[in-house]
Amino acid sequence: MGHSEIDLGEEAARVALAPRFERMRSAHAAAPMPDWSTRKHHLHMLARMLRRHRKALAAAIDADFGGRSEQETELLELFPTLGNLKHAMSHGRRWMRGSQGWASFWMLPARRAIVPQPLGVVGIIAPWNYPLFLAAGPLTDALAAGNRVMIKVSEYTPRFAALFAQVVAEFFPPEWVTVVTGDAQTGQAFSSLPFDHLLFTGATSVGHHVMRAASEHLTPVTLELGGKSPAIVGPHARFDHAVERILAGKLVNAGQTCVAPDYVLLPRERLAAFIETARQVCARLYPDARDNPQYTSIASDRHFERLAGLVSQAEAQGAVAHPMFDGSPDAERRRMPPVLFTEVDDSMRLMREEIFGPLLPLVPYDDLDAALAFVNDRPRPLALYLFETEAAIVDRVIAVTISGGVTVNDTLLHVAEHGLPFGGVGASGMGGYHGEFGFRTFSKMKPVFRQARFNGVGLLNPPYGKRFSMMIRQLLR
DSSP: OOHHHHHHHHHHHHHHHHHHHHHHHHHHHHSSSOOHHHHHHHHHHHHHHHHHTHHHHHHHHHHHHTOOOHHHHIIIIIHHHHHHHHHHHHHHHHHHHOEEEEOOGGGTTOEEEEEEEEOSEEEEEOOSSSTTHHHHHHHHHHHHTTOEEEEEOOTTSHHHHHHHHHHHHHHSOTTTEEEEOOOHHHHHHHHTSOOSEEEEESOHHHHHHHHHHHHTTTOOEEEEOOOOOEEEEOTTOOHHHHHHHHHHHHHGGGGOOTTSOOEEEEEGGGHHHHHHHHHHHHHHHSTTTTTOTTSOOOSOHHHHHHHHHHHHHHHHTTOEEEESSSSOOBTTTTBOOOEEEESOOTTSHHHHSOOOSSEEEEEEESSHHHHHHHHHTSOOOSEEEEEOSOHHHHHHHHHHOOOSEEEESSSSGGGGOTTSOBOOOGGGEEOOBSHHHHHHHTEEEEEEEEOOSSOSGGGGOSSOOHHHHHHHHHHTO
16 A cells, blocks of 8 residues: 555544544533533543443453453453542542642632643553553543543454444443544544544554644643553562562463563572472463463464564574473464573564563572662663562662653552552653543643732832832842
8 A cells, every 4th residue: 555545544534533522522611621520520421331241341351352251351350440440539629629728828818729620532552462451441531531532443453443333332432432443544534633642542652643643733642652661670579579579460461561560580509499489380370371271372364473473483593492291382373372581682582572472481590689770771661560579679679760650569550559549651652541640641730829819928019219229129139
């Protein structure tokens, strides 16, 4: 397909989307400040929708992946989404109040306030790996903030996309929430709409294009990207616990998680013990992963081939593979059992690209300073995991590394905590959401200064004479 054809396809998609967008914009202009009862009703309807259709949504995701258990979808997608909804319904009224009080000393008797105001029409671009959680999560925050929302769901989960669009249309008027399905050209057209805020979750390479398209309208963006999130096993870690939690965090959704541990830094003398313990953990968590229905398949042929390429290239360049189970991957069913790697280096794609699968490189260190330097010499990750019992070491690692978020002595869990913002930094993204932080992301926190009827500001008017000089000396003290 030539470039002109791609442009024509994108333009056709933009023309098709424009009426839906304008309908939302007009609706917002007519009612720009919905009250709490309206917002809570929308949150309640979203929760009802998810509960009523949870089994059908899980089945659609299972079919799209070619194998993902209902239990995993309920644990990883439905549970945190419903938790976020409950949190928003409990606290949203308070978030709407903002803050107010007296102005600073020299401004008295004026008053100041912060008034949270809906931005308008928010765009959400959701990825394929957690299609429910990463669509409904930001939708919750945007609705709590009083916005209208358009969601572009991934073309790589077509069954889920079609069903999600259908059930959203059952529960929400199109001027409040609408779901857009379609291919990459539709996604490009979507990101070029003049949203009041745009949230994108996905690959860093696509994030560049989304941000470029949004810049045409100076649309503010929240980018949730990824990167190579390290797990550091400290010198005083509870070792068996660390191995179990790293493997558990790595293998849910078969590693197709943006915050999954991407590589492990561990004391050199613990390398062999980690591999042996990992085999025991894998056998306990996913007996016979190749045929275990609770172990998720790789979501597409394209992604399976990419992971297979990472393995073959790493082995060709000297990496040593340590399969956790007997038997080779099953390309036809896209089943890829977990594999650990040693003797890795930066020449390998395995160590340069986000893995997004059940492959886990092990990088030994001789002292913790070397491990921290290894992390800091690389782009800032979306997550960092530290296993350590000495509080001083924990505090030091948190202080000297920069990452989107940190979980200490476990993995993934900071993402599910409603009181913490979720987001990246640098190459792993910008901005954040979840809970009150999401409410603020999708609101204009408008500053308001209320001048008192009787005030002294006129004393500073020109012409500037002796009285002004005396007063400015006081102000500049």
